[in-house]
Amino acid sequence: MLKRTLLAISLSYALTAAAQAPLPTILYGTAYYHEYMPYERLEKDVQMMKAAGFNVVRLGESTWSLWEPEDGRFEYAWMDRVIDAMGKAGIRVIMGTPTYSIPAWMARQHPEILARKFNGVQNMYGMRQNMNTDSAAYRFYAERLIRRIVSRYKDNPNVIGWQIDNETASYGAANDDVFVRFQRHLEKKFGTPENLSKAWFLNYWGQDLHSWADLPRPDGAQSTGYKLEWSRWGQMRVTDFLHWQAKLVREHAAPRQFVTHDFAGSMHSDVNEEAVARALDIPAVNIYHWGPSENYNGADQSLQADFTRSLKRGNFLVTETNAQSTDWSSSFQYPPYDGQFRQDVYTHLSNGSNMVEYWHWSSIHANQETYWKGVLSHDMEPNRAYAEMSRAGRELQKIGPRLANLKLRSDVAILWSRDSLNALNDMPFAKETQWGAGGSKADYGSLVRQMHRALYDMNVGADFVFPDTENFSSYKLLLVPSLYIADEALLKRIAEYIRKGGHAVMTFKSGFANENAAVRWTMAPGPLREALGFHYQEFSNLAQPLKLKDDPFQTGADNKVQYWAEFLQLDTARALAYYDHHFFGRWPAVTQNQYGAGKVIYEGSYLSDKLQKAVLQTALREAGLAGPDQQLPPQIHTRSGTNGNGRTVRYFFNYSGAAASFTYQHKAGAELLAPRQVKPGDTLALAPWDVAIIEEGTGR
Secondary structure, three states: OOOOOOOOOOOOOOOOOOOOOOOOOOEEEEEOOHHHOOOOOHHHHHHHHHHOOOOEEEEOOOOHHHHOOEOOEOOOHHHHHHHHHHHHOOOEEEEEOOOOOOOHHHHHHOHHHEOEOHHHOEOOEOEOOOEOOOOHHHHHHHHHHHHHHHHHHOOOOOEEEEEOOOOOOOOOOOOHHHHHHHHHHHHHHHOOHHHHHHHHOOOHHHOOOOOHHHOOOHHHOOOHHHHHHHHHHHHHHHHHHHHHHHHHHHHHOOOOOEEEOEEOOOOOOOOOHHHHHOOOOOOEEEOOOOOOHHHOOOHHHHHHHHHHHHHHOOOEEEEEOEOOOOOOOOOOOOOOOOOHHHHHHHHHHHOOEEEEEEEOOEOOOOOOOOOOOOOEOOOOOOOHHHHHHHHHHHHHHHHHHHHOOOEOOOOEEEEOOHHHHHHHHHOOOOEOOOOOOOOEOOOHHHHHHHHHHHHHHOOOOOEEEOOOOOOOOOOOEEEEOOOOEOOHHHHHHHHHHHHOOOEEEEEOOOOOEOOOOOEOOOOEOHHHHHHHOEEEOOEEEEEEEEEEOOOOOOOHHHOEEEEEEEOOEEOOOEEEEEEOOOOHHHOEEEEEEEEOOEEEEEEOEEEOHHHHHHHHHHHHHHOOOOOHHHHOOOOEEEEEEEOOOOOEEEEEEEOOOOOEEEEOOOOOEEEOOOOEEEOOOOEEEEOOOEEEEEEEOOOO
């Protein structure tokens, strides 16, 4: 009989992880799958990687079927030779646990491993990540394999770390065992079904519970409280699984080997990245840029990096990024322009990454990811991408130690609320159609991205903070987008931050519902009323965008708001802008309130991008955060931090296809990519898609 290996690891449980150790230089390399090659070429591949300056590869996470071709029969020789070849070339290895794609024999022997989604929809075998990671059979096989692989390579000096699983999510699993454990979670959290019924207002439609046996499955749930808690349960399952893997790996790995996990981008609805990160030595993230190369600007890389860096307030790894073009079809093939391959490397490093790895080395010749191109194209010969990546690799061999372990300090933080994301997805404020399953024109995620993009365009760095962050006082400005779900303790911490001298920008729907997704039964904005200085009882969707009276932020054609309007009635706040409308014009769209020693700006509507930027400019000035970096030309972006030598390193990027120049206004230093010294007042010229890196206070 298979032994169930599931550990009872709660969301608040944190494994003791080793502190981030500083790296001697930047890790630069690629994911490598020799097992995918149509012919033998290991020696040639290793030679080409070494010539390109690559010093790290990720191996092994994708092919459980080779590690264990039959139940209980394990094969290692195919991987041993790859690791040995890399070691002889001085290329380090990060090993992945191959648990995200189960072998065919396992699906045949244990079909119950496959995830069952809502309404009984059963996953079929063929795609990856199609399993219920709580399954007793799955955990048995995964544990057996992990123990064997980690034990085999723990003493291999070339294996420096372990990546647990790959881009893990909840996979929508609603199997019977998942539901039973969810019920037990509810019993522990609420105590009695009557308490749950009260919290979720289940007397609506007469659905009160008086026995846990009557708890309905989530498939057809109408309760907003039920749906929010189910989304939390999915997150808890992911956290449980990855904490479980991290613990297994640490039982057998060498202390010098780090443990990481590669998040599939950031800010997911079903993955609590903050909780997962507690089990990691260093977080990793797969960051891709999409669409035509003309649009490449580093903004999305910065957003995802800022979030990932905030998980443990330190450096992180980029385990996957664009090599050439990407897509699961040939419909969106946009290879980078000349200069963008190299620029992308330094973009990631400027955001605090200690590693850049491409996905992947050589383009695959068949199946789902045929057109997710690698460093090498399908002919597997040197090409334009390889040449430019080799240039970056040679540069990093020289200056990598001066770029590693970059510490970024931010005076601005964005409060990210996954609960608000999920609750507003359930009750959207800007649906495309009134009935049916139409999409949304705007949502919580779009608002977060808008605010971060405005900061990015102004060369203002930002951290992310979370609902369990106890103290916001280290930041001069706190941005709080649509905090729809919050308990009173969080709202009081925000108010106290402002009262003690903090500056904040909050937006519509903040404070609206409690932690169980029930709308508060005190006048809006509930516990925030004194801090915000207004109250309201009504709100409205906007059928068309509205202008603001007299263009108060000087945004011209972009002087408009859309989607949502709250009818704010001023108590102590003052209006910064009113709607220009015969009906809505009696209410302010944007307010500001002095509360104690601090100030808060509130946006009662969804602002245009340019208007959002103007409002944040106002908040930054009042918080004393305007400086020379905010005067740079729009196509020039800068990022700075302190390297391992305690020196400030400044990156300057020209994200455009035309040459650009600017006046350098910081301390003198060395330009690391060019043989010259730089002093205040010098004019720096950047070619199209180029970068300059200045290390202050040093010669070459």
